[in-house]
Amino acid sequence: MIPVMVPMLGEEEAQAAAEAVRSGWVAQGPRVARFEEAFAAAVGAGHGVAVSSCTTALHLALVVHAVGPGDEVIVPSLSFIATANAVRYVGATPVFADVDLAGGNLTVETVDAVRSGATRAVIAVHQGGVPFDTVALRKAAEGWGLALIEDAACAAGSTAYGAPAGAGAAIAAWSFHPRKIITTGEGGMVTLDDAEQAARLRRLREHGMNVSAADRHASSRPVQESYLETAYNYRMTDIQAAVGLVQLSRLPALVAQRRALAARYQELLAGLPGLTAVTDPPYGQSNHQSFWVRVDPEFGAGRDALLDALADAGISARHGIMAAHLEPAYADLAARTAPLPVTERLTRDSLILPLHHRLTGADQERIVTVLRAAAGR
Template identity: 45%
Template sequence: MDKRERMIPIAKPYLTEEEAQAAYDTILTGWTTQGPKVQEFEEKFAAYTGVKYAVAVSNCTTALHLSMIVAGVGAGDEVICPSMSYIATANAIKYVGATPVFAEVQPESYNLSPVDAEKKITDKTKAILIVHQIGMPADIDAFKELSERYNLKLIEDAACAAGSAYKGKKIGSNSELVCFSFHPRKVISTGDGGMITTNREDYYRRLKLLRQHGMSVNDRVRHEANKVIFEDHVEVGYNYRMTDIQAAVGIKQLEKLDWIVSERRKVAATYNEAFKDLDFIRLPSEKEGYYSNYQSYSIYLKRDCPLDRNSLMQELLDKGIASRRGVMTSHRETAYKNIQGNINLPVSEDLQDNSIILPLYVPMKEDEVTHVIDSFFNILMAPRVLTY
C-alpha cells in the first residue's frame, strides 16, 4: 500500500450505491438533461429549506451570476463582499460589470463584519453579498437591517451551508436570493451543481429563463405537449442547466443531509474536546442560534503556537494527513491586485496565513479521527531545538 492509499484526505463526498443506482436508473429513462428529476430535486430542496421556490443550475458560481442579474446589479454598481472567500464570490460580481468592494471579516466566524461592511457603503453600492464561510452562518439579521436601511439588495453565498441553520431556520429561507453548491468538497454533492432558493415568484420565473438560453418553453413542456409548440427566446440567457442524472443523485443526497450534518458535527465535537485546552489555538465556535454543518473544520494558530502553519501542514502530510491553508483572500490573488488600490484587510490576511483546515468527512472512522488528533499533539508538543 503506497502513501496516497494510506492518506487521510481533507474531504471526500459521501456517495453510496443508492446514488449510483439513482444515476443508472435515470440514464435508462433516456432523459439525461434538465427534466423531471431536476424539477423533483428543486421541489424537495425548496421544501427542505422552507422556501417557495428553488432553481437548479450547473454550479454555485452560475447561481451567483444569475442572482446578480435578477437583483439588478450591473455596470457601475458596487457590491460589498468579503475578500476571504473562494474567488468565485468576487468573480460573480465582475461577470455583470460591477465592482466587488472587499470588507473585513470577523475573526471568530470568518464571516463578513456588518460594522466594516457599513463603512464601505457608497452611493454606488447596489448589494451586499454575504458568505456563510465553511458552513458557519453569517449574521443574517444584521445584514438584512443594513440592506433595508440603505435600500440595498442582499444575496447569500451559501455554497458551504446546505444543512446549516440560523435562529431555527435553515439557510436558504432567510433572504430573497440564496446560492448553494453541490461540489464534491461540499456537504452533499451531485458531482457539481448548484441551487438558488427564493420566495419571490418574479425572481423564480426569470431565473428559470436565464439558465436555459432565455427559452420561453423548456424541453420537458415541449416533450409532454399534445400540440406543436414553438419556443421563443425572450432575452439573452445562458446554458446553466443541471442534468437529470445529477438531480437524481441530489435527491438521494438530500434525503441524507440532516444525518450527514449530524455525523460531521460529531467529528467537530471530538476535535473541539481534544483541543480545548490548547491556549495557543482558537477553535471554531457557534454563537447561540447559529448551527453549522461544519463543511470544514478550521483552527487558527495564535502567535505563540510552537510551530508555524506551513511547517505544521508539512509534518501532518508526512504522517499521512492532508490539510489545507486558511480560506483564501481574493484581493491577494493576481486577478484582483490593484482592483481597489491599496486594500487594508489585516484580519482576513491574518486568518488566511495562520489557519489550518483539518480532515472532516463522512464516514470518518474513529481511528482516523484519533490519528489526526494524536498527530496534531505529537507535532506541536514535540521538543524542538532553538536556532538563532
C-alpha cells in the same frame, strides 16, 4: 492517508443515476423539478431553481437584481474566488470587506465600513458552513436599500435563529460540488420566495426561452418558443438531480455525524494554547462543512509547519480559506481596497482538518497527536 474530504456516495446514488439514463431523459427534466422542490422545502424557501454551479447561481442572482457596470458589490475577500468573480461577470466592481475573527463572516460593521454611494448589493457568505448573522445583516441591507445575496455554497444543513440558514433570504445560492456535504458532481441552486423572479431565473438558465425544453417535449403538439432576452445555458441534468435527490435524503444524518465529529475535535484540542477551533455562533449552528483551526503565535509552530507535519504523517489538510484580494486576478483593485487585517490573518494562520463520514475516532486522535507533537506538547 487520511483524506481531508470524501463525498458520501453509495449504491443508491449509482442506481438513481442509472435509472435516469435508462429513462432516456438525461437533460433537464422531471427529476430536476423534483430536486428543486425538495431542496427548497429543506432550506425553507418558496422556490428552487437548479443550475450548473453555485458560481452560475451567483451570476444569475446579480442579473435578476439588475446589477451592472458602474455598480459596486460588497463581498468578503475571505471566500473562494467565485464570489468576487460573479460580480465581474455582470460588469460591476467587487469591493472587499473584512470579516469577524470567530466565524470568518461579514458583519454589519465590516460592510458599513466600505459602503459607498455606488454600492448596489452585498454578497454575504455563510463561510465554511458557519452562518452569518442573518437577522442583523438582512435588516441592515434593507435599511441601506441594498440587495442582499446570500452565498450559501457551504451551508446546506446549517441553521440560524432556529431555521435553515437560507430560510427568509431574498435570494441564496448553493453549491453541490464534491467538497460540499451533498453533491451532484457539479451543480448549484438558487432559492428564493419571489415567484416572478424564480420564473425569470428559469428562463435565464435556459437561453431566455419562454417555455422550457421539458414542457416542449411533453406537449402533444408542436410548440414555437420565443427567446425573451439574452441569457445563458446554466442547466442541471436529470442525472445530476437523480443523485441530488438521494443525497438530500442523507443530509440530516450527515450533518449530525459531522457535528459529533466536530465536537470530538473540540474536546481533543481543548487546552492546547494557540490553537483556536471554529465554533458555532450564539445565534446558529454550523453544518461543519469544513473544520478549521486558527494557529496563533503562542502555539509554537506556524501553520505551514503544521501542514508539513500532517502530510509527513499521512494526513491530508488544507490551507485556510483564500483571500481573493491577494490573488493576481484582483491586483488591479489593490489601491482601492481598504485594509483587511482579519481576512489576512485568517488566510495566513488557519488550516482545514479532515472531516468526513469515514473519519474515525482513532483518526481524530492520530491527527491531534501530530498537532500536539508539532507544538512540543
